[in-house]
Amino acid sequence: MTKILSEMQRAEKGIIKQIRGGKELLARMDSLSLYIGKEIELVSKQSKRGPVVVKLGNTQVAIGSGIAQKIIVDVK
Amino acid sequence: MNILLIGNPNVGKSVIFNRLTGVDVISSNYPGTSVDYTRGFLSISGKRHQLIDVPGTYTLEPTCKAEEIAVELLKEGDVVINVIDATNLERSLNLTLQLIKQKIPFVAALNLFDEAEHTGIFIDVEKLECILNVTCIPTCALTGVGISKLVNSLEEVKVSDFDFDNEDRWNTIGNILQEIQHIKHKHHTFLEALRDYSIKPVTGIPILLIILVLMFLSIRFVSEGIIEHISNPLFNSLWTPVLGKLSALLQNNELLSKLLFGEFNTVLNYETSFGLLTTGLYIPIGIVLPYVFSFYTILALMEDSGYLPRVAVMMDTTMHKAGIHGLSIIPMLLGLGCNVPGALATRILETRKEKFITATLLSIAIPCMALQAMLFGLLGSYGYKGLLIVFTTLVIVWFIVGNILKHTVKGTSPEIFMEIPPYRLPYFKGITKKVFMRIKWFIKEAIPFMLFGVLLANVLYAFNILHGIEKVASPLFVHCLGLPKEAVGVLILGLLRKDLAVGMLIPLQLELNQLIVASVVLAIYFPCVATFSVLIKELGIRDMLKSVLIMLITAILVGTILNQVLNLI
Numbered sequence: 344m345t346k347i348l349s350e351m352q353r354a355e356k357g358i359i360k361q362i363r364g365g366k367e368l369l370a371r372m373d374s375l376s377l378y379i380g381k382e383i384e385l386v387s388k389q390s391k392r393g394p395v396v397v398k399l400g401n402t403q404v405a406i407g408s409g410i411a412q413k414i415i416v417d418v419k
Numbered sequence: 420m421n422i423l424l425i426g427n428p429n430v431g432k433s434v435i436f437n438r439l440t441g442v443d444v445i446s447s448n449y450p451g452t453s454v455d456y457t458r459g460f461l462s463i464s465g466k467r468h469q470l471i472d473v474p475g476t477y478t479l480e481p482t483c484k485a486e487e488i489a490v491e492l493l494k495e496g497d498v499v500i501n502v503i504d505a506t507n508l509e510r511s512l513n514l515t516l517q518l519i520k521q522k523i524p525f526v527a528a529l530n531l532f533d534e535a536e537h538t539g540i541f542i543d544v545e546k547l548e549c550i551l552n553v554t555c556i557p558t559c560a561l562t563g564v565g566i567s568k569l570v571n572s573l574e575e576v577k578v579s580d581f582d583f584d585n586e587d588r589w590n591t592i593g594n595i596l597q598e599i600q601h602i603k604h605k606h607h608t609f610l611e612a613l614r615d616y617s618i619k620p621v622t623g624i625p626i627l628l629i630i631l632v633l634m635f636l637s638i639r640f641v642s643e644g645i646i647e648h649i650s651n652p653l654f655n656s657l658w659t660p661v662l663g664k665l666s667a668l669l670q671n672n673e674l675l676s677k678l679l680f681g682e683f684n685t686v687l688n689y690e691t692s693f694g695l696l697t698t699g700l701y702i703p704i705g706i707v708l709p710y711v712f713s714f715y716t717i718l719a720l721m722e723d724s725g726y727l728p729r730v731a732v733m734m735d736t737t738m739h740k741a742g743i744h745g746l747s748i749i750p751m752l753l754g755l756g757c758n759v760p761g762a763l764a765t766r767i768l769e770t771r772k773e774k775f776i777t778a779t780l781l782s783i784a785i786p787c788m789a790l791q792a793m794l795f796g797l798l799g800s801y802g803y804k805g806l807l808i809v810f811t812t813l814v815i816v817w818f819i820v821g822n823i824l825k826h827t828v829k830g831t832s833p834e835i836f837m838e839i840p841p842y843r844l845p846y847f848k849g850i851t852k853k854v855f856m857r858i859k860w861f862i863k864e865a866i867p868f869m870l871f872g873v874l875l876a877n878v879l880y881a882f883n884i885l886h887g888i889e890k891v892a893s894p895l896f897v898h899c900l901g902l903p904k905e906a907v908g909v910l911i912l913g914l915l916r917k918d919l920a921v922g923m924l925i926p927l928q929l930e931l932n933q934l935i936v937a938s939v940v941l942a943i944y945f946p947c948v949a950t951f952s953v954l955i956k957e958l959g960i961r962d963m964l965k966s967v968l969i970m971l972i973t974a975i976l977v978g979t980i981l982n983q984v985l986n987l988i
């Protein structure tokens with residue numbers, strides 16, 4: 344099942360399927376090793392419009408809600 | 420030879436730099452501590468080489484300012500030390516492969532190697548050397564393991580001949596990892612559990628509030644303890660006798676003794692006498708320094724543990740109300756110690772809008788420790804009421820001004836997008852070094868301004884220079900702010916040092932309400948000369964003038980309203 348990252352539930356795992364953004368966003372995501380095919384887990388969500396925190400491998404990354412809406416995840 | 424230290428943010432480049440050169444650079448546990456670069460020297464078998472600590476970068480295709488600097492510096496380097504985070508090989512190797520693609524000669528330091536093993540990550544270093552065909556050395560910069568080996572390896576640095584398809588980089592990395600990395604699954608450690616609880620809103624926000632309250636209480640407790648048990652006894656038993664002897668020597672020179680000792684008749688009052696050797700030294704060293712010390716010690720614990728980026732995430736939604744994102748909390752928190760490091764930290768922000776708003780709010784509503792220390796002394800004697808009103812007013816002003824700026828300042832505020840480092844136990848040497856550097860810096864900046872301020876105060880009053888200005892400004896002060904016209908001098912000297920200005924309020928014998936208004940206006944109207952000069956560099960003169968205009972208008976408006984409201988109650 345695919346979901347937008349900002350709509351994932353806590354502790355849900357999935358694989359990044361698509362990033363709906365321009366070259367710049369793709370480059371920034373890539374630099375933090377958020378690429379298509381990467382497995383991530385949602386650690387926490389702040390308020391409705393707040394940032395999400397995802398776990399990838401051994402690190403965690405905070406992603407603003409606007410960016411999180413552009414990431415499509417294949418949820419397990 | 421120019422040697423560059425290149426690696427992802429927060430992998431310990433600055434600690435390795437300290438080890439190699441002996442030059443102190445502040446390092447903390449969050450990305451972006453070194454947005455600027457530092458140069459130092461190290462010698463390898465008798466020859467001196469320059470070492471450059473390059474700001475952390477994830478990629479050689481820059482996506483932000485710090486990364487642009489990194490790529491620009493790459494042109495200057497002859498060889499590179501690629502600092503790799505052993506706990507996070509995948510992301511680190513991404514940069515390593517980019518160095519390989521550009522045919523840059525390097526050696527790899529696998530830093531945090533011990534931490535990786537603790538978390539159950541085992542790396543076959545020899546195999547990695549075989550695959551990449553460059554020297555790879557496991558290091559632990561904090562304890563110094565591997566550092567001398569790293570230095571020796573610099574005598575022979577080669578270009579890797581590892582070949583791969585750049586489009587398929589992540590797959591290539593995946594394949595390398597399968598061969599060299601072995602992960603043993605471990606049970607959740609205490610730090611990992613803390614990592615989760617401290618960022619979930621349900622548990623994270625109460626934890627944040629508890630930490631802030633504890634921070635506030637312990638700063639006051641420790642500082643007041645130092646003042647009462649160390650600085651006051653020292654001044655009274657050691658310094659007062661010296662001053663007594665000096666004043667006996669200078670008995671005939673009235674002007675000089677007034678300048679050095681101030682109003683010093685029978686009993687010496689360090690706070691109100693206003694001499695260069697009395698108040699001029701007592702305020703910065705006797706009162707403010709204990710607060711600066713305890714504040715930066717506690718902040719250093721938070722920085723090195725890795726808690727600050729979590730605060731940034733949790734505060735993100737709140738900060739957005741002022742048009743800035745969570746990361747701006749870092750300059751604000753640093754500014755609570757002294758606005759100057761806070762102003763310098765605005766560099767971690769990317770756009771002009773973010774920088775402008777953060778710098779303006781920092782100057783308006785974040786009182787530095789020097790001002791706070793004096794306010795605790797002045798208003799604290801009336802109980803908590805005065806302090807509560809002053810701080811609540813500043814919080815409200817922060818939100819209102821922030822919200823107005825959010826809608827009026829042109830430009831964009833990007834969203835938060837940052838790595839959150841793992842928790843690490845702060846290490847004693849790192850904390851003491853950082854606190855020591857910041858205190859040294861405080862003393863170097865604060866004391867000259869303080870002495871100049873006291874001198875200026877004496878000159879202004881001795882020659883009655885303020886008289887004219889007081890006359891012009893008196894309608895504003897008396898009618899709008901409810902303050903006596905003598906407060907003009909306080910605000911003029913507050914441009915130099917706010918702690919000095921509060922000290923000048925004491926002899927005016929104001930009522931509590933007047934003290935509250937004066938304190939709030941003093942906090943808002945202007946940062947201080949030192950912060951101002953840093954902000955000119957960071958924002959440019961035009962934006963800084965705009966910012967100052969906002970500060971002045973805010974100060975007058977808030978002061979006037981507060982005066983009216985307080986009189987009604």
